[in-house]
Amino acid sequence: MGEPVKADAVSAWYGKRLAIRDVTMSIEPNKVTAIIGPSGCGKSTFLRSINRMHEVIPGARVGGDIWVGTENVYGDGVDPVKIRAHIGMVFQRPNPFPTMSIYDNVAAGPRLSGSIKKRAQLDALVEESLRQSALWDEVKDRLKDPATGLSGGQQQRLCIARALAMKPGVILLDEPSSALDPIASFKIEELLNDLKGEYTVVIVTHNMQQAARIADFTAFMLAGSDFVGELVEKDATGQIFSNPRDKRTEDYISGRFG
């Protein structure tokens, strides 16, 4: 089942530069939440803070707390490796491992944790993950083939399957369809709607139509004149797009800037 995410006064730095300030947001379980905003507003930075991927960049750090389920991701003594294993992430460009087969790509995560010992169990998990990402029928006869032989859209769905195989409580997607053609992009959107039954889905997108189509909730972030990103508002998607509370949100979605 999907888990709720609660961010409490989250700030993030790249070296000395503050990128986002005091983002407080609660993300409902088993819903699709979209984070929109112009380039440089810190939406990706916030997303990467949730599974502690932000700190992978040298010099980057995060302040504040984020609860995923009942665990504080930034609590004392929390191992970021365990956090990442529990939260799936899909990136802007499809990034399957080119030296691995389709099967091995999906099995990469479970093999790391070593939780699955029997081959048959792993087979079943790989099939389940590929079915969930709507890729099974297209690849079931060539699981041993290189993952890079797939098309861009298929590769991205493979990356989603790879994340799903970890049985995460939350799936984070960082502009997952911005590098794809419209048809492949449409398939990803369809998929996300199916996934929210079992997972909490958080998607960063700079495509407002995409947010309107797929998200139950939408958060709007914006960087002010000091180039530090802040959360302007978060609400039900219909509310944000038809009747936003903040003037800046209205300006953005009506295309006055960004």
Place this chain on the structure above:
Amino acid sequence: MQLERPQTRTYGQPEGLLHLEKHTAEAGATQRAPRSVSIPQNTGDRIFSLLTMGFAASVLAALGLMLGILFYQGWLSIHTNGFSFITGTTWAPAANLYGAAPSILGTLYTSALALILAGIVGVFVSIFLTEIAPLRIRFTLGLLVELLGAVPSIVYGLWAFLVLVPIVRQYIQPPLVDHFGNTPFFSGYPLGLGIFTATLILAVMILPTIAAISRDVIAAVPNQQREAMLALGATRWETTWKVIIPYARSGIIGALLLGLGRAVGETMAVTMVIGNNQSISPSLFGLSTTMPATIVNQFTEATGALYRSSLIEIALILMGVTVILNAAARLLVWSVTRKFKV
């Protein structure tokens, strides 16, 4: 603003759309314009292309001439000594006996050991430089590694002779002989000279080559690959060995090959510490020789025509060995990247 949420969803995509998606991906992968090699009509470009072609041809000419001269001057040895030149273990010019096996085996033995040693250390250094070290250290240490590669080999040789030999003689060899002296690999008098010391200095000399090139190919692995693995809950260690090294494997093999090439051809430093003894020694502390060492030690005193020709045949074999190693490495790269191309 109107919400554009589709109410009905079609799960089976129309065949046409699927086909389109596949088709565009394939077209992107295979679209390569054939390059023209014809001589252009424009006079300036004509001269330019002929000029570059001429220089390119000079490379071939140099290689051909080199092989030709080696064959021509080594022919007397090839003809007289026959195949026993390679298999023969006795090198005694005074008795007109020319068996180059000690030199050939000495080269292979020292180079292989140095490659293993420098390969392991070099890959770890390159991982440290790209994945672990803070940014400031990366740059400084990287420069130092490259500097190490620019040190002339005679300087390495002197250092090996003055520093490494005494250390091996006093501190490394005695305990190893005490504990493992009954095995064939660690027997011998504590001279400090020999295969062990030659291997060490060779490893130090080829380390910068291996480390610097491996660092460059590892640094070229896309960051998305690292992030993909880290986001799955992998440690740095797991990310490095399961994703980064496999991704960079053909480049790392190339780095190892360049290091091996340098080890096989290295002359001065090895000559100064290997002992220059025409014998085959399985023991690391035995004295031996290598092909370049034999040539450089004996060429000035090679008085007879056959003696001289025999040394030239060694050079020919040395060249052959490097060609075979190159071909083998290319075959290795081809075989590991055949299915999973990166």
